[in-house]
Amino acid sequence: MVISHKYLKSGQEDILTVLCQEHKKIGEYFDEILLAEPSQKEKIVKTAIFELALTLRLEEELLYRLMYREDPEMIDQVLEEHHVLELLISELEAMNLGNKNYQAKFMVLGSIAETHFTEEEAFLFPVMEDLEFNRHTWARKLNSRRAELTAKHTRPSELFNTKKAISKAV
16 A cells, blocks of 8 residues: 655644544555465454544544534545445454455455545645644544543444544534
8 A cells, every 4th residue: 555644754743633543543454465375364354443533533523523614525425435435444343364355355344444544634634724723632632532432442443433423513
């Protein structure tokens, strides 16, 4: 998975850097499965889809909430992309490694996630740079919320934000 990570070079702990780190980590799972032993593949998939579902939830709760006023059409589009990713995650969650389409479905998920992350970093993050908010404070909020969600949920589908309503107020 190839994703541009210009924000990783900043060396600062802000919300955009943290999300880029998440994008990179998730992308590595999709690369890793290609070389993995069959006995490792199911664990890689389960970890990847949980981390992806968690990142999607965090983006919706924090990042998209901030961005909605700036570009509601863009946020509506990325929420639709999240919906597609969640459908694939749900299907993978219900499948087992023995299913002949398991790895193929996982790789399709990876391809869609890569496109989503690339577009997010190219179009959404630059707009975020121009907004007046403390990106370091929001990184702390993101990390705190991540810990809370991880402690509470064990299955990816439990993380889906079924409301999909982005508050227009920050």
